[in-house]
Amino acid sequence: MKTIVSALALSLGFIGAASAAELRMSWWGGDGRHLATQEALKLCGAKLGHVVKPEFTGWQGHGERVTTQLAGRTEADVMQINWPWLHQFSADGSAFADLRDYADVIDLSQWTEDQLAGGTMNGKLNGLPVSVTGRVFYFNDAVFEKAGLPLPKSWADLEEAAKKLNPEGAYPFDAVKLNAIFIVSLAAAQQTGKDLIDPETGKVAWTEEELAEALKFYQSLSEKGVIRPWRTAVAVGNIELFDEAAWRDGKVGGSYEWDSTYGKYADPLVEGKLIPTPPFRVEGATSDGVYRKPSMVFSISKNSREPKAAAEIVNCLLNDPEAVTILGDTRGLPASAVALKTLTEAGKLSPELLEAAKIVSEASGPAVSPLNEHPAVREALNDAIEEMAYGQISPEEAASTIIRSVNRALTRM
Amino acid sequence: MSGESRFLGFWYVLPYVIGLLIFTGVPFVASFWLSFTDYRLMRGAEFVGLENYVDLFTADRTFMRSLNVTLAYVALTVPLKLAFALFIAVILNYKLRAIGFFRTAYYVPSILGGSIAVAVLWRYIFADTGLVNMALGVFGIEAINWFGDPATAMFTITLLRVWQFGSAMVIFLAALQSIDKSLYEAAAIDGASKWRVFLSITLPLLTPVIFFNLVMQMVQAFQEFNGPYVITNGGPLRATYLLPLYIYETAFKKFDMGYASAIAWALFAIIMVLTVVAFWSSKKWVYYAGDKRS
CATH class of the missing domain: 3.40.190.10 (Periplasmic binding protein-like II)
Structure with a gap:
């Protein structure tokens, strides 16, 4: 009998291997x-x-x-x-x-x-x-604790934090390169309630004035020491924020990142815990302007x-x-519903990730076009914001350039 | 010569020729055709005539900026690299102790220099807290933001290219060793200074090799990619955004293969024109021993 079972098991193994x-x-x-x-x-x-x-x-x-x-x-x-x-x-x-x-x-x-x-x-x-993912603000609590500050809850809090952190060579937030685009978009989406791209026309939805306002807001963050000047941030070369010593060592207190990348930004920290926070509202905001997508x-x-x-x-x-x-x-x-249930029941989801996901799902914001992330659109935004950050053009000129370049890129698509 | 041996050479080169035709010839012709199309990789090509080229030269701000950066990069790196390679070759031409070791050691950067690993290393060396700034700090010099300033960012990628001087150096060294020693002996008898000997004997006899290196280095410099891609990603303010980076991003990030082909052909035309100019000018400054004109 034992031999028969073994032979059967072996033959089944071969059948399995055949379909492997x-x-x-x-x-x-x-x-x-x-x-x-x-x-x-x-x-x-x-x-x-x-x-x-x-x-x-x-x-x-x-x-x-x-x-x-x-x-x-x-x-x-x-x-x-x-x-x-x-x-x-x-x-x-x-x-x-x-x-x-x-x-x-x-x-x-x-x-x-x-x-x-x-x-x-x-x-x-x-x-x-x-x-499903979206952008949330993350703050390293140790940076603020050390400076004797509460975790920021508004842009005004960040401005106050900058006054304490800047003399130590630290900044409460970061927004250069891709994050600069997201912060400008956040400000514009909050004020207008609209995404960059109008789904009806396939062109830029924001007017030059609206975009210039968002760009001025971004510029003010740099001027007030809330974010590192672009020139300083790129001094490390072409690497991502979570790989930077400045992030690891708490010289940068926070960033605006995908909720799904919590671990990527939390793991390298030498000290402190990363706390997810809802995006701050700019003056005159009509929505949270959250960027959310599959x-x-x-x-x-x-x-x-x-x-x-x-x-x-x-x-x-x-x-x-x-x-x-x-x-x-x-x-x-x-x-997946079963995956979510499994992980929740197993206690495998970190409270921070759940909190971040909650923030993203509860915040208001316009439906975003996938074309926001088209490299040609990103390039147009990045170039103009960078030029503005280096003081080569004004926010008004940057707004005009962005609208022209993005519309050209969208037309080419 | 028998019929079989007459074709022997042909058989030897056949594998190379087949490879050249498949991997270089076909893409070369295909990219020329694609440069007249709107080809979005996953959607197929649609003929658009000269539209890509018109767009490139009339409406594309990035192309003009990248072209200027590329020309500046080539103008900087080629003379610097040739001068440095010649300088080291002249030194290594002396009969020094352990000369074999030094010749090998100076060639090593050429093997390593173009690699991604060295580009990553370069990025760390010139980072704000990198080795260079640490060394400057020892002498009380304030740290320099190498990657944050357009001029110094260009300098770092230029230096990486100049550092890879080994191939040009080896060619110079071979040429230096083939110069007839009797010419130097005659100059010594006439009491010529070393500088005079270099200017009147060494340099003129090296001109064919200088010309060869000039053309080769120029073509290679126009194709530089790894250094700026890894170190600066073309920034800041696109100050290191060489045309190969633009071709790459247009093709593989924007998937706009037709437009990328047009940029590639524009780059090819520029290299071709400059090479023709170099050949034309060579009649005036390159000295070939035994040439009837000399």
Whole structure:
């Protein structure tokens, strides 16, 4: 009998091996995400009888890598895709597999129809939302405690903090490069209640005067020592804030970041805890102006030789309680209902992340266009704000340049 | 020569020629065609005639700025690199102790210099709290914001390129060693000073090699990417935003392949014109021993 059972088990093993697929999965992220994803892939691979080769990088350059792979049809079977990329790669929905074709493998009932709509291009479900994300203010409590200050609750508080921190060579907040764009957009969205891009016309929604006001506000932050001057902030070269010694050592007290990147900014701190805070309102604000969007999605290559196996892996990563527990909050607060329930019950979600997600979901703000994150739009905003920060042009000139350049970029698209 | 051996050379070069045609020839022709199209990578190409070029030269502020930066970068790095390479080659041409070690040591930066790792290292060296500012501090000199000021940012990436002088140096060294020693002996008998010997014998006889290095270095400098991409990402104020960075971002960030091809062809045309100018001017300053004109 024992021999028969062993033979049966062996033959079943061979059957399993025959259906086993060799897959690739690509993603970007920090160390925490890399380690957890590799571990979860091992678990899912073992459960489903597949082998998944991980391909991971930092954020910088990942978009270019995926672009090249998609163009050369050498992309991974499973990909972590940034939400705005769906529009760039797959406006007609044809660049990725339609995940509704694998509804028998993926439990789509764990997402609301609204959530699925965020990953749907031209009627095809190109990506499953991993999480919803938005920008929140984060403050390192140790920076303010040391200065004998309460955690800031308004821009005025930050101005007061700057007076105490600047003599120590520290700044209460940071907003250069990409964050400068987000702060200017925040101020403009708060005052106008509108997103940068008008969904009706496909052009810039803000008038020159409205944008100039937001730019003046940004300029005032630098003048009052709330944020580091642009020139000072770039003195470290081309690296991100969380990699900077100034951030690590508490020379910068806060920043305006994605809620899903809490760990990336909290982990390097030598001292203190990162506290999420709702975005401060500028004078005359009509809304919170929060920038909120579907975060990353998981997509399956339309060129995959094993799309069903890839779908099984996606389902495992997003819905399997064990895999979800391993992944924890490394991609922010999960969008899948079962994943959220699992993590909440297991106490795996840090209170800070939950708080940050709550802030994002409760704050008001306009619906944002994915074109906000198009590199041509970003380039137009960044160039003009940088020139203004270096004192080469006035806020009015910057506003005029931005509107002209962004409209030109949108027309080219 | 038998029929078989007549084609032997052809067979030897065939693998290279095939590789050249597939990996250089085809993309070369394809990019020329694409430069007349609106090609968004995932959407296919649509012919738009000269639109990309018209846009480039009439409405694209970034292109004009990047072109100016690139020309300044080439104008700075090429003469500096050639002068430095020649200077070191002249020193290494002397019969010094452990000369083999020094020749190898000076060549090493050329192997490493273009790599991402060295660019990252460069970024740390010139950061506000980096090695250079620490060294300046020892002498009581105030720290310099190398990456925050457009002029000093350009200086840092220029220095990285000049540091990779090894290839040009090796070529200079080989040329120096091939100069007929009797010319130096004759000059010594005539009592010529070392400086006079260098100006009247060494330099004229090196002009073919200087010309070769000039063209090669110029072409390579126009194609520089790693240094500015890693160290400054083209900033501040696009002061280090060389054209290859612009091509890369247009192609792989904006996915605007047609426009990126047009920029690449504009860059190619500029390199071509400058190379033709260099060849034309070489008739006036390059000395070829045995040339009937000499």
